[in-house]
Amino acid sequence: MTINLSISPRRTPAPPPGTIGIGQPEPVASPAFRENAKRQLQNTQMRKNLRHATTTIRNKRLLRVAEVPNWEEVRSAGAALKDRIGRHLDKYLAQAEENLTKAGAHVHWARDAEEANRIITGIVKSKGVDEVVKIKSMVTQEIEMNEALEAAGIAAWETDLAELIVQLGHDRPSHILVPAIHRNREEVREIFNKEMGQYGTPPPDKMSNDPPILAGAARRHLREKFLRAKVGISGSNMVICDTGTVCIVESEGNGRMCLTLPETLISVVGVEKVIPTFDDLEVFMKLLPRSSTAERMNPYTSMWTGTTDGDGPQELHVVFVDNGRTNALADPEGRSALRCIRCSACMNICPIFERVGGHAYGSVYPGPIGIILTPQMRGINSAIDKSLPYASTLCCACADACPVKIPIPDIIVHLRNKIADKKKHDMHPHLEPTVMVPVNWMFNSAKHFEFVQKAVSFAAGTALKNTDYLGPMPWPASPWTRARDIPAPPAESFRQWWKKNRGGRR
Amino acid sequence: MPPTVEFCPRFLTNRKIDLSLFLWSDQKSSDRSCSSLGEDAKLILKGVMALPVPAKGLRVALFATCINDLMFPSTPKAVVKLLERLGCIVDFPTEQTCCGQMFTNTGYFDAGLASVKTYVKAFEPYEYIVGPSGSCVGAIRHQSVMLAEKAGDTALAAKAAKCVEHSYDLSEFLVDVLGLVDVGAFFPHKVTYHPTCHSTRIAKVGERPYQLLRAVRGLDLIELPDASTCCGFGGTFSIKNPEVSAAMAADKARNVVSTGAEYVVTGDNACLMNIGGVLHRNNTGVRPIHLAEILAHQEGDAA
Numbered sequence: 001m002t003i004n005l006s007i008s009p010r011r012t013p014a015p016p017p018g019t020i021g022i023g024q025p026e027p028v029a030s031p032a033f034r035e036n037a038k039r040q041l042q043n044t045q046m047r048k049n050l051r052h053a054t055t056t057i058r059n060k061r062l063l064r065v066a067e068v069p070n071w072e073e074v075r076s077a078g079a080a081l082k083d084r085i086g087r088h089l090d091k092y093l094a095q096a097e098e099n100l101t102k103a104g105a106h107v108h109w110a111r112d113a114e115e116a117n118r119i120i121t122g123i124v125k126s127k128g129v130d131e132v133v134k135i136k137s138m139v140t141q142e143i144e145m146n147e148a149l150e151a152a153g154i155a156a157w158e159t160d161l162a163e164l165i166v167q168l169g170h171d172r173p174s175h176i177l178v179p180a181i182h183r184n185r186e187e188v189r190e191i192f193n194k195e196m197g198q199y200g201t202p203p204p205d206k207m208s209n210d211p212p213i214l215a216g217a218a219r220r221h222l223r224e225k226f227l228r229a230k231v232g233i234s235g236s237n238m239v240i241c242d243t244g245t246v247c248i249v250e251s252e253g254n255g256r257m258c259l260t261l262p263e264t265l266i267s268v269v270g271v272e273k274v275i276p277t278f279d280d281l282e283v284f285m286k287l288l289p290r291s292s293t294a295e296r297m298n299p300y301t302s303m304w305t306g307t308t309d310g311d312g313p314q315e316l317h318v319v320f321v322d323n324g325r326t327n328a329l330a331d332p333e334g335r336s337a338l339r340c341i342r343c344s345a346c347m348n349i350c351p352i353f354e355r356v357g358g359h360a361y362g363s364v365y366p367g368p369i370g371i372i373l374t375p376q377m378r379g380i381n382s383a384i385d386k387s388l389p390y391a392s393t394l395c396c397a398c399a400d401a402c403p404v405k406i407p408i409p410d411i412i413v414h415l416r417n418k419i420a421d422k423k424k425h426d427m428h429p430h431l432e433p434t435v436m437v438p439v440n441w442m443f444n445s446a447k448h449f450e451f452v453q454k455a456v457s458f459a460a461g462t463a464l465k466n467t468d469y470l471g472p473m474p475w476p477a478s479p480w481t482r483a484r485d486i487p488a489p490p491a492e493s494f495r496q497w498w499k500k501n502r503g504g505r506r
Numbered sequence: 507m508p509p510t511v512e513f514c515p516r517f518l519t520n521r522k523i524d525l526s527l528f529l530w531s532d533q534k535s536s537d538r539s540c541s542s543l544g545e546d547a548k549l550i551l552k553g554v555m556a557l558p559v560p561a562k563g564l565r566v567a568l569f570a571t572c573i574n575d576l577m578f579p580s581t582p583k584a585v586v587k588l589l590e591r592l593g594c595i596v597d598f599p600t601e602q603t604c605c606g607q608m609f610t611n612t613g614y615f616d617a618g619l620a621s622v623k624t625y626v627k628a629f630e631p632y633e634y635i636v637g638p639s640g641s642c643v644g645a646i647r648h649q650s651v652m653l654a655e656k657a658g659d660t661a662l663a664a665k666a667a668k669c670v671e672h673s674y675d676l677s678e679f680l681v682d683v684l685g686l687v688d689v690g691a692f693f694p695h696k697v698t699y700h701p702t703c704h705s706t707r708i709a710k711v712g713e714r715p716y717q718l719l720r721a722v723r724g725l726d727l728i729e730l731p732d733a734s735t736c737c738g739f740g741g742t743f744s745i746k747n748p749e750v751s752a753a754m755a756a757d758k759a760r761n762v763v764s765t766g767a768e769y770v771v772t773g774d775n776a777c778l779m780n781i782g783g784v785l786h787r788n789n790t791g792v793r794p795i796h797l798a799e800i801l802a803h804q805e806g807d808a809a
């Protein structure tokens with residue numbers, strides 16, 4: 001980790017270098033998924049932690065979902081609602097602004113990460129403070145708000161336990177719901193012992209790695225920050241258009257503290273998070289907890305409509321952020337990715353995520369949703385973004401799990417098509433489209449296929465005679481045969497056998 | 507051409523009486539089982555017993571799939587043997603090549619479309635198109651119309667839609683169309699079944715392969731731990747992300763070995779090639795076999 005010492009000292013622990021946010025001015029420097037994944041696969045501890053965590057939550061989710069007799073109908077309702085919101089987003093956003101403003105909130109609009117960060121930093125600075133407390137929020141990670149605030153001399157303190165572990169560990173979240181899923185309790189103990197004292201209340205002496213003890217240390221560490229903070233920053237799960245209400249769903253209660261103690265509250269909201277009416281909450285409150293934490297109901301649901309004199313924050317800002325969402329909305333085949341309610345069920349069930357973890361994706365949104373959302377929001381230009389849609393076997397487990405029925409595999413295939421088209425029309429030649437030409441020729445007519453079969457049979461009958469399986473082979477077979485043998489082709493294809501044995505018949 | 511169906515066993519399944527046993531056992535054992543049935547069932551049986559084979563004269567077009575045609579001919583041969591044994595007349599329309607998914611799923615829609623064209627050309631006249639692959643049949647079902655529509659070829663889309671209606675994975679054809687669970691197979695071995703992703707989640711063959719396997723005489727079906735997890739093949743995924751693919755295949759192979767089975771069986775040879783390749787590399791002695799080959803196997807056949 002490198003910290004630039006030439007500028008004023010940092011207020012908060014520095015994350016690792018590089019950016020994984022969306023809409024940053026610099027192109028993303030992350031290498032392609034394959035290289036990232038290769039490195040992560042070697043992390044035995046992480047794989048063990050992930051396997052344990054995802055298996056547990058997967059099984060629990062199945063139990064909770066099975067309890068809802070009309071689960072499929074609720075899923076369809078969620079999908080239909082989200083599609084309607086997308087179709088009339090202009091109308092709903094205007095209505096949300098009107099009712100939020102009526103209730104006393106200040107509404108801001110940000111086209112991209114830079115604008116959003118400028119607005120947020122401006123509000124915090126106008127309060128004359130140099131620190132804020134934060135609720136776990138995906139959109140603030142997406143716009144890399146913490147680093148933007150840090151650059152302005154403002155410390156953003158994460159208050160969600162897992163986010164605190166990540167922040168103190170100079171680390172990045174690896175999961176949208178359980179950001180420290182790649183850490184085990186011993187690692188957490190080490191991080192707390194090493195870092196906590198440098199940024200506030202230290203942990204107790206000789207702290208054990210017992211989860212309640214670790215949570216107690218975090219609670220004490222955070223308490224002074226909660227009590228001191230004048231500004232709180234949140235995301236939002238839903239903004240209800242007809243009432244102008246903001247809603248947050250959480251598990252730990254740290255959110256409730258951030259929402260009630262500070263004088264000023266800033267809620268940063270992706271434009272797709274609006275829902276038409278208060279009644280529509282029902283659908284999402286049924287889908288979200290069961291799909292994400294596999295609970296019947298999450299412990300804390302907070303809703304606030306404007307401000308109330310003498311109670312809670314006296315100033316409320318809502319910052320609506322586009323940051324590439326309308327790019328996705330413009331694509332008829334890709335737009336259903338915007339239905340996402342960030343439950344994380346797709347990544348918990350994903351066999352690839354389970355093995356490589358969230359960091360391999362080089363994006364704040366990892367796993368199946370990440371590989372369809374990030375390239376739509378960020379574009380398909382950088383090495384990592386071009387590689388993301390290929391980080392799937394199309395096993396379709398995610399589509400079955402998704403509570404809002406996003407056809408993730410179909411969107412993956414659609415994005416691969418976009419990338420393939422781009423490769424074909426690129427100035428410099430690519431290997432893949434070149435390889436595809438003869439392979440396509442082989443299959444675009446039965447005559448061609450038969451011709452290839454004859455060549456293969458010849459090889460099988462001569463060079464490969466007496467061979468059942470082929471072992472490690474040079475490129476281009478090396479990626480396949482490094483790990484597994486490949487059966488030798490037979491001396492007679494089925495077609496040849498058919499001709500011989502059923503000749504004359506079709 | 508209209509199929510020459512002399513007897514449609516679909517009605518048997520409607521009666522919720524499993525008569526498949528009688529269809530497939532020899533006369534002696536049928537007589538024995540007959541005595542335990544009610545009068546109603548006996549009446550139905552009377553008609554059935556008159557027929558030597560359940561699917562007599564039913565014309566079926568075999569969709570071999572490209573990988574089987576080229577690499578695993580024993581699988582389509584087994585389908586021919588099985589379906590002919592059941593009384594079907596099997597055609598192999600030679601215009602066929604591939605379902606196109608390897609192109610489509612890599613993003614090359616135009617090349618995928620070329621394969622869809624060969625599929626329609628080969629199978630358009632048929633009422634029953636049967637392929638020993640949930641993945642390839644699934645791809646036809648899920649993607650062929652989309653590809654034609656995307657290319658603006660509405661005539662092809664309509665033809666593809668018709669083909670989709672008549673395309674079956676082998677397990678679906680046996681259970682749903684022929685109404686059979688017991689196909690008269692004999693396979694005295696310990697096997698474990700891996701439900702391939704596309705067969706379960708796209709073609710949605712469900713319990714059918716398990717039903718078919720459970721009815722095979724002599725077969726000991728052992729449950730595969732973590733069965734529903736992908737084996738890591740994923741077509742071009744295994745080349746674009748070989749390390750992750752290998753990690754997944756290794757986990758799958760480990761689970762297969764843990765069952766103590768002699769054979770790992772699937773309804774898709776591509777996945778089987780992946781799992782079997784790891785099993786072979788590691789000298790585990792567990793052999794890969796396609797479902798069709800088990801179902802075609804009978805007493806007296808070579809092991």
Ligand code: SF4
Pocket residue numbers: 291339340341342343344345346347369401402403404405406
């Ligand atoms: S894509 Fe679906 S399953 Fe994945 S996080 Fe979003 S809502 Fe949940």
